Amino acid sequence: xxxxxxxxxxxxxxxxxxxxxxxxxxxxxxxxxxxxxxxxxxxxxxxxxxxxxxxxxxxxxxxxxxxxxxxxxxxxxxxxxxxxxxxxxxxxxxxxxxxxxxxxxxxxxxxxxxxxxxxxxxxxxxxxxxxxxxxxxxxxxxxxxxxxxxxxxxxxxxxxxxxxxxxxxxxxxxxxxxxxxxxxxxxxxxxxxxxxxxxxxxxxxxxxxxxxxxxxxxxxxxxxxxxxxxxxxxxxxxxxxxxxxxxxxxxxxxxxxxxxxxxxxxxxxxxxxxxxxxxxxxxxxxxxxxxxxxxxxxxxxxxxxxxxxxxxxxxxxxxxxxxxxxxxxxxxxxxxxxxxxxxxxxxxxxxxxxxxxxxxxxxxxxxxxxxxxxxxxxxxxxxxxxxxxxxxxxxxxxxxxxxxxxxxxxxxxxxxxxxxxxxxxxxxxxxxxxxxxxxxxxxxxxxxxxxxxxxxxxxxxxxxxxxxxxxxxxxxxxxxxxxxxxxxxxxxxxxxxxxxxxxxxxxxxxxxxxxxxxxxxxx
Amino acid sequence: xxxxxxxxxxxxxxxxxxxxxxxxxxxxxxxxxxxxxxxxxxxxxxxxxxxxxxxxxxxxxxxxxxxxxxxxxxxxxxxxxxxxxxxxxxxxxxxxxxxxxxxxxxxxxxxxxxxxxxxxxxxxxxxxxxxxxxxxxxxxxxxxxxxxxxxxxxxxxxxxxxxxxxxxxxxxxxxxxxxxxxxxxxxxxxxxxxxxxxxxxxxxxxxxxxxxxxxxxxxxxxxxxxxxxxxxxxxxxxxxxxxxxxxxxxxxxxxxxxxxxxxxxxxxxxxxxxxxxxxxxxxxxxxxxxxxxxxxxxxxxxxxxxxxxxxxxxxxxxxxxxxxxxxxxxxxxxxxxxxxxxxxxxxxxxxxxxxxxxxxxxxxxxxxxxx
Numbered sequence: 001x002x003x004x005x006x007x008x009x010x011x012x013x014x015x016x017x018x019x020x021x022x023x024x025x026x027x028x029x030x031x032x033x034x035x036x037x038x039x040x041x042x043x044x045x046x047x048x049x050x051x052x053x054x055x056x057x058x059x060x061x062x063x064x065x066x067x068x069x070x071x072x073x074x075x076x077x078x079x080x081x082x083x084x085x086x087x088x089x090x091x092x093x094x095x096x097x098x099x100x101x102x103x104x105x106x107x108x109x110x111x112x113x114x115x116x117x118x119x120x121x122x123x124x125x126x127x128x129x130x131x132x133x134x135x136x137x138x139x140x141x142x143x144x145x146x147x148x149x150x151x152x153x154x155x156x157x158x159x160x161x162x163x164x165x166x167x168x169x170x171x172x173x174x175x176x177x178x179x180x181x182x183x184x185x186x187x188x189x190x191x192x193x194x195x196x197x198x199x200x201x202x203x204x205x206x207x208x209x210x211x212x213x214x215x216x217x218x219x220x221x222x223x224x225x226x227x228x229x230x231x232x233x234x235x236x237x238x239x240x241x242x243x244x245x246x247x248x249x250x251x252x253x254x255x256x257x258x259x260x261x262x263x264x265x266x267x268x269x270x271x272x273x274x275x276x277x278x279x280x281x282x283x284x285x286x287x288x289x290x291x292x293x294x295x296x297x298x299x300x301x302x303x304x305x306x307x308x309x310x311x312x313x314x315x316x317x318x319x320x321x322x323x324x325x326x327x328x329x330x331x332x333x334x335x336x337x338x339x340x341x342x343x344x345x346x347x348x349x350x351x352x353x354x355x356x357x358x359x360x361x362x363x364x365x366x367x368x369x370x371x372x373x374x375x376x377x378x379x380x381x382x383x384x385x386x387x388x389x390x391x392x393x394x395x396x397x398x399x400x401x402x403x404x405x406x407x408x409x410x411x412x413x414x415x416x417x418x419x420x421x422x423x424x425x426x427x428x429x430x431x432x433x434x435x436x437x438x439x440x441x442x443x444x445x446x447x448x449x450x451x452x453x454x455x456x457x458x459x460x461x462x463x464x465x466x467x468x469x470x471x472x473x474x475x476x477x478x479x480x481x482x483x484x485x486x487x488x489x490x491x492x493x494x495x496x497x498x499x500x501x502x503x504x505x506x507x508x509x510x511x512x513x514x515x516x517x518x519x520x521x522x523x
Numbered sequence: 524x525x526x527x528x529x530x531x532x533x534x535x536x537x538x539x540x541x542x543x544x545x546x547x548x549x550x551x552x553x554x555x556x557x558x559x560x561x562x563x564x565x566x567x568x569x570x571x572x573x574x575x576x577x578x579x580x581x582x583x584x585x586x587x588x589x590x591x592x593x594x595x596x597x598x599x600x601x602x603x604x605x606x607x608x609x610x611x612x613x614x615x616x617x618x619x620x621x622x623x624x625x626x627x628x629x630x631x632x633x634x635x636x637x638x639x640x641x642x643x644x645x646x647x648x649x650x651x652x653x654x655x656x657x658x659x660x661x662x663x664x665x666x667x668x669x670x671x672x673x674x675x676x677x678x679x680x681x682x683x684x685x686x687x688x689x690x691x692x693x694x695x696x697x698x699x700x701x702x703x704x705x706x707x708x709x710x711x712x713x714x715x716x717x718x719x720x721x722x723x724x725x726x727x728x729x730x731x732x733x734x735x736x737x738x739x740x741x742x743x744x745x746x747x748x749x750x751x752x753x754x755x756x757x758x759x760x761x762x763x764x765x766x767x768x769x770x771x772x773x774x775x776x777x778x779x780x781x782x783x784x785x786x787x788x789x790x791x792x793x794x795x796x797x798x799x800x801x802x803x804x805x806x807x808x809x810x811x812x813x814x815x816x817x818x819x820x821x822x823x824x825x826x827x828x829x830x831x832x833x834x835x836x837x838x839x840x841x842x843x844x845x846x847x848x849x850x851x852x853x854x855x856x857x858x859x860x861x862x863x864x865x866x867x868x869x870x871x872x873x874x875x876x877x878x879x880x881x882x883x884x885x886x887x888x889x890x891x892x893x894x
Contacts, residue, residue, distance in 0.1 A: 308768065329770035338768070346768040351761045360758065360769040369751045 003030040004066065005163050005194040006051065006082075011060035013046055020046040021057070022218040028163075030065075033185055033195045035205040035226070037238055038215035039437045040408075044198045047215070048165050051196075052084045053077045064163075083156030084165040087172075089148050093141040097134055098123050101155045126157050130187050145293070146177035153184070164188065165196045170204055174293045175465060175498030182208045200238070202231040214238050239438045249449045252473045255284030256319075258457035259305070259426050264314035266300040266481075274300040275481040278314070280459075282426065287448065287458040289472030289489070291465055291497050297481035298461045299341065302430050305459070306338040307331045308346075318426060332361050337424030339415055341431040341461070347415045348403045355384030355399035358418050391417035392443070409440030416447055427451055430461045445471060465494060465501075479503040539824040542871060547822065547836065550864035554856050563852055571846035575839050582850070590842070592720070592727025596799060598838025599736045600625070603791035604816025605834045606743050607784045609825035611676075613747060614780035615760035620665060620680025621788040622813025623687035626806065627661040628654035628789025629796045630691040633803035636713035636796070637698055637706055646712035647797055651735065654793035655786045661687065662785020666778035676781070688809060695805045706803035715798040732794030739787060744827035746783070756780055788813055818865045837861060 006028040013021040021043045028034040038044045049055045051062065053071040062069050064080050071077050077084075091100050098120045109115040123136040132150045140148060149169060156164055166185075170178045185195055185208045197209055205212050205226055212229070214221040214237040221237045236242055259282040266275040275297040282288045290298055303309035305316055307328040316324045323331055340346035348357050359368050359380045367379045384399035393413045395401035403411060412432065419427060429448060433441040448471060452458050462468050468475055469489060476486045477500030484500040558565040570581045578590045604621045611618035635650035665683060668674035700707040715730040723729075747753040758766040759776045767773045791812055796803065819837050823829030840861055844854035 306768075327770075327772070328767065329772070332770045340768060345762075345764050347765065349758050349762045349765045352758065356754070356758075360765070363754050364751045364770075373751045374749060375751055375754060 004028060004063070005030045006196070007063040007066075008047065008051060009061045009063070011047060011050060011057050011062075013043075013050060013055060014058050019218050021050070023060070024215070024218070024220050026213055026220070027223070028194060028196055029211070031189060031192055031194055032210040033189055033197060033208055035197045035199060035209035035212040036215065037199060037202075037205060037212050037234060039200060039238060040435055041217075041437065042215040042238075043218040044215055045167060048084070048167060048196065048198055051077070052082060052165060078159055078161065080163075081161045082163045082165065083159060083161030085149065085152045085156065085167065085169055087167045087169075089152055091140045091148055091151060093139075095140060096136070097138050097140065097143075097151050097154070098136040100140060100151060101136075101158050105159065123154060123158065126154055130157070130184060130191065132184065144177075145172050146174070146180065149173070149181070150184070153188075162192065163194045163196070165198070167198045168200075169197070170199070170201065171463075172294060174501050175494060176502055178204070202234055205234065206231060216240055235438075247445050247449060247470045249471075250453070252286045252452065253455070254286050254473075255455055257281050257283050258319055259459065260317040260320075261301075261305070262315050262317070264301070264304060264316065265312045266297075266304050266309060267312050268300065273312075273481055275304070275311075278481065278483060280476060280483065282457045282459050284425075284457050285452060285455045286473040287452050287460055287471050289468035289475045290459070290461045290478050291468045291475050292463075292478035292501050294463050296478050296501075298430070298478060300481070301478075302338070302341070302428055302459075302461055305426075306336055306428055332422065335422070335425035337419035337422050337427040339412075339419050339427070339429040339432050341434075343408075343411055343415055348411060350402075350404035352403055353399065354388075354393070354395050354401045354403055354406070354414060355381045357403050357414060358384045358387050358399075358421075361418065361422060387414070387417040387421060391420075391447075393417060409436045412436060412440065412444065416444055420447065420451060424456065426457045426459065428459045428461075431463065432460070433462075433464070433467060465497065469494065469497070477501050539826075540829065542874070543822050543824060543829065543833070543868070546864055546867040549867050550860045553863050554860040557859060558852060558856060561853070567850035568843075568847055568852045568856065571843045571850055571852065572839060574846055575843045587725055588723065589725040589727040590846075592724025592729035594835075594838055594842045595724075595733055596728045596730070597842040598835045599732045599798075600791040600795050600810075600812040601815055601819050601837045601841075602736050602831055602834030603739055603787050603794070604812045605819030605823055605830040606739055606816075606827070607787035607791070607813070608816045608820035609823060609827075609830050610743060610747070610787060611780055611784040612820060612825045613760050614756045614776065615763065616666070616669070616676050616777065616780060616784070618662070618665075618680055618781065618784050619677055619817070620662065620683050620785070620813070621816045622809050622811070623680065623684035624658040624661050624785040624788035625792040625795075625810065625813045626684075626687040626691050627785075627792070628658035629792030629804075629806075630687075630695060631657035631789070632793035632796045633695060633706065633709075634698070636709045637803060639713070641710045641712045643712050646710070647715055647731075650713055650797060651790065651793045654789045654796075656789075658789020658792065659782040659786040662788070663778050663782035665785075666781030669781070670774035670777040684809070684813075688806060692805055695803060698803065701803070701805065704805050704807060706805070708802045709797065709800075713797055714801070715794065728799050730794070730798035732798040735790065735794060739790060740827050740831050743787070743830075747827065752779070788816070791816075815861075818861060821868050822864060 004027050006026070008024065008026040011021050011024045012019070024043065024047055026047065036044045036047070046055060050057045051071065053073045053076050056072070062071060069080055071080070092103065098116055101123055102119045106114045107119050120136045127134045127136070132154060134147060134150050134154060140151065169181060173181060182204065188195060199205060209226045211223060212226050212234060213223040214234065216238060224234065261278060261280040264275055264278040265273055268274040278301065290301065292298055300309060304311045307326060311324065315322055318334055318336065321334070323334065344350060349360065362368055363375065363380070368376055370376055381399040387393065388395060388398065391413050394410050395406055416432070432444050432448065448458060448460070460468065460471055469492070472489045474486055475489050475492060475497060477484045477497055479501060480503065484503060487497065555565045555568070558568055574580050575590055575594045578586050578588045604625060607621045607624065608618055632650045632654040635653045639646055639649050661683065665676050665679045668679050669676045695701060695706060698706050715732050717731045720729045747756065755766065755771045755776050758769065758771055759773055763773055795810065815837060819833045820830055823833035840857040844857055847856065848854050
């Protein structure tokens with residue numbers, strides 16, 4: 001069994017200021033599913049980019065099937081039978097599945113025009129061999145994200161790759177689609193393929209991988225046999241310390257209704273109802289989570305509540321006051337805090353200093369602005385120092401640090417600090433831990449639970465079902481802009497919520513107006 | 524990993540004023556080489572420049588303060604148009620309409636000068652105020668179109684330049700006694716002349732406009748750097764989405780930024796008209812200050828002090844032209860220098876790339892040394 005499909009020996013890759021890969025050795029056996037586990041920034045993607053020819057290593061050797069290989073670009077990798085399913089798909093949306101697959105390798109008929117018919121046959125054959133169930137004639141824009149991923153897989157198989165790299169393949173999938181993908185991985189292995197699975201999710205490794213190599217801060221911590229290693233042990237290797245999976249939180253002390261959304265309809269730019277006739281209540285002292293696959297109306301819901309989008313109909317009440325048409329500034333003054341889903345687009349002015357960012361919502365009022373609208377820079381900096389202390393924000397030059405030079409985790413801490421410091425009645429939190437490492441995630445979760453225990457109402461939107469399950473008191477599943485059902489987090493199962501996210505109402509749910517077969521354009 | 528000491532080049536690249544200074548030096552270096560290439564004595568170019576800056580004529584050994592006055596006269600509208608461009612740029616807008624706003628200001632000032640009440644001091648203050656208001660409105664329209672209907676301010680301002688130009692010609696010709704190129708003379712009460720400056724600079728055209736321009740520089744700095752209005756404008760300029768998210772009224776700020784931007788250009792129009800001319804003009808072509816202002820703001824990094832210095836530099840090049848020609852240096856050299864300066868400034872991104880590659884190399888070396 002010691003035939004290796006890939007050996008990467010002593011790989012070193014340096015970026016300005018960072019050693020992304022520090023003498024990494026990875027050995028992937030023929031015909032195994034090998035997981036590459038590590039936090040964000042551990043060097044997984046860099047290592048695989050080197051294997052795929054996107055980066056050039058500064059040191060080390062690569063052997064493919066025992067032979068030394070030089071991989072300068074993805075064409076070299078393809079020639080060696082290495083294919084990659086990227087996290088962000090590279091598909092042409094108005095082309096069909098077959099057209100996308102043959103792109104760059106178009107088979108020619110004798111007359112010189114593209115012979116799609118024979119290509120379609122090959123695609124259909126591959127699809128049925130691996131149980132992928134893909135329609136070769138479907139257009140990409142009409143098929144689901146899970147299907148698009150399968151098209152990416154077919155693209156690689158069509159090029160006769162037998163070493164397949166998957167970069168965080170489950171990030172965009174529903175729980176059902178994740179299960180199906182795991183089945184596909186097993187099927188691929190049964191047909192003799194070798195698979196490298198990049199991930200930071202332990203459950204996936206347990207269910208699909210044979211062996212796992214753990215990276216931390218650019219170094220290999222070890223390679224383990226998955227069947228013989230517990231999830232806790234792998235998490236510890238990944239983070240470098242024992243990780244608490246459970247979030248400590250007591251029972252919710254629920255107060256009166258703070259946020260009440262009634263019959264909310266929001267049309268997107270194309271005129272489709274991204275959110276239709278949406279009802280939701282959030283009470284003081286509880287965290288309500290919105291579980292759903294990306295693009296099912298979550299963004300529109302948050303933007304309508306915080307004032308970034310104007311709803312087409314419906315009302316939004318904050319403590320009984322109608323805020324549906326209020327300006328953003330008025331909402332901030334009334335106590336709506338908002339941790340936005342895109343921290344670079346909305347959350348921060350990256351070219352501003354940290355202290356200016358921390359005052360982004362309050363610069364216009366005392367103590368930061370005095371008579372005649374003069375800014376009090378001393379007060380702004382002092383406030384920043386206090387926030388840095390309270391929220392453990394790491395910034396090289398203190399209040400004067402440019403926001404753009406801070407790490408993602410510290411940027412997010414700064415945003416959380418600013419929003420919590422507003423002591424809002426309602427804290428709307430979207431994707432609070434996207435792209436952060438485990439340490440920052442733990443900290444941010446703790447802060448959110450603290451706000452709940454202080455009696456604030458918290459509305460959480462996250463694409464990570466684990467996060468929603470762990471933090472929330474009640475969970476509302478959203479699909480195609482409608483609520484499919486609301487369940488208590490205690491006793492809810494991942495399966496049940498996953499089914500609702502897919503649009504299937506859970507048994508026993510009798511939520512009016514939650515038709516599961518919406519025709520909205522939230523695909 | 525420790526960043527280590529910065530190299531000289533990195534320090535220069537991380538400082539905008541240093542880049543501007545470097546770029547200006549480069550521009551002069553190329554200009555000098557060019558003068559040598561066409562077989563002239565580059566020292567003559569510098570003698571002309573020296574004469575503009577100090578009044579000393581090194582060839583004849585004479586001194587005349589009028590040259591200094593003329594240098595400042597040429598610089599004032601450039602500084603103001605630079606402020607106009609810079610103020611909009613800081614809010615994320617590209618105001619190509621400085622020229623149009625300048626014309627609107629100039630036209631409004633001429634009307635008030637010819638038709639307003641002939642009360643000393645009050646008369647020119649009224650004329651200048653009218654110029655500022657009219658140009659602010661002219662700029663504000665563009666800001667409103669941008670904020671409300673997403674009309675590109677670049678396209679809108681370019682087109683409004685022509686509207687301003689032809690409207691100015693048409694309206695000015697309606698003033699009684701106006702022929703095809705000039706109106707009757709302004710009454711003395713409307714002029715910006717200042718006897719003290721006249722004496723000091725040996726009858727140059729230097730006038731009260733100098734003080735108005737300096738006040739404008741202060742106003743720019745104060746609003747932009749010290750007030751909450753400036754904070755909101757800068758936030759809008761850097762990231763419109765984050766500004767909106769932070770409760771800043773982006774629409775209002777875009778209109779405000781364009782209005783203040785227009786105000787600066789309009790002020791330039793009023794000062795040129797009431798300071799350098801004794802009659803109103805039916806414009807035969809665009810004066811070009813508004814366009815040169817774009818270059819002034821670029822070199823001055825759109826800050827108040829930077830624009831002041833950069834305006835003085837461009838003014839120096841402009842008023843050195845006749846002196847260069849009298850020394851057999853083609854005056855076109857000044858255009859080449861200012862053109863090169865703008866090109867080099869635009870290459871800043873390129874400098875950044877070179878430095879990035881260098882620091883990458885260094886990081887690699889350090890990493891291998893650690894092992």
